[in-house]
Amino acid sequence: MNEQDRPRTPIWRAIATALRHEISEGRYGPGDKLPTEATLAARFGVNRHTVRRALADLVETGLVRTRRGSGAFVAAVPAQYPIGQRVRFHENLLAAGRIPHKRMFLVETRAATVAEAETLALAPGGAVCACHGLSLADGVPIAVFESVFPLPRLAGIDAALGETSSVTEALRRVGIPDYTRAATRLTAVLADATQALHLEIRQGDPLLYATGVNVDGQGVPVEYGRTWFCGDRVTLTVEG
Known part of the structure; x- marks a missing residue:
């Protein structure tokens, strides 16, 4: 299999993995607010829809919770x-x-x-x-x-x-x-x-x-x- 044929990790999943790692390292503690979608989009060089998909993945696993109009917060730490x-x-x-x-x-x-x-x-x-x-x-x-x-x-x-x-x-x-x-x-x-x-x-x-x-x-x-x-x-x- 050459390099072009290898399956690529979706960008949203790579962003979710990066945020998981930062939470596990203690950069964000329980109750801490994560950077805004706009800030994360700028950081990773993607659109806000991609960031939203990454945050939804963290919400589904119980690591993050969201509040309408307030943003995303760390729900738990490892x-x-x-x-x-x-x-x-x-x-x-x-x-x-x-x-x-x-x-x-x-x-x-x-x-x-x-x-x-x-x-x-x-x-x-x-x-x-x-x-x-x-x-x-x-x-x-x-x-x-x-x-x-x-x-x-x-x-x-x-x-x-x-x-x-x-x-x-x-x-x-x-x-x-x-x-x-x-x-x-x-x-x-x-x-x-x-x-x-x-x-x-x-x-x-x-x-x-x-x-x-x-x-x-x-x-x-x-x-x-x-x-x-x-x-x-x-x-x-x-x-x-």
């Missing part, structure tokens, strides 16, 4: 979510002043993939428990997740996850009183149709894809997690 050795979903969001909630879609037992077996120090095809779900802050979806646990090492984790949405509590019930993050990897991806449905965004919108390995006190892997964060609803901070 939740601060630190990623360090002690990653705890509920604790992170409570510390950020948000109300955390997890919605479980499925808890299943299956054979590990090659990558999962290697990461969790299992024999090829070893049994794992995988849970799939949605993380919310103040009732707003912020991430889709999949957590994979080694069944030979954590007997009963599937039953525990069926009773509680807290990974920390489920691990405690099977004899893991504490755990830490051994490794985290972050990449940028685009939302597929299913992720977009759950996160209430558009297919192709940007996501932050995080993979991580949690270990027990002896350094033995107890969880391999994959999380797809909604890019404009979460600010990830990597702690040392």
Whole structure:
């Protein structure tokens, strides 16, 4: 495919992305008024109709609200979510002043993939428990997740996850009183149709894809997690 054949990002979407980034950086806080349509049109070198389409996209995702005759205002800012050795979903969001909630879609037992077996120090095809779900802050979806646990090492984790949405509590019930993050990897991806449905965004919108390995006190892997964060609803901070 040559350069001319590649699909181009609509200008309005590029403007919406730029404004999302500025809001996530704190340039505009909750309740702050965004620049006028005329100012944004001049800044980006487009007409006001294009700016209006970009603002409508931010309104649809709940990041911005508009008042007739008054302009556009920031409705919310991304939740601060630190990623360090002690990653705890509920604790992170409570510390950020948000109300955390997890919605479980499925808890299943299956054979590990090659990558999962290697990461969790299992024999090829070893049994794992995988849970799939949605993380919310103040009732707003912020991430889709999949957590994979080694069944030979954590007997009963599937039953525990069926009773509680807290990974920390489920691990405690099977004899893991504490755990830490051994490794985290972050990449940028685009939302597929299913992720977009759950996160209430558009297919192709940007996501932050995080993979991580949690270990027990002896350094033995107890969880391999994959999380797809909604890019404009979460600010990830990597702690040392």
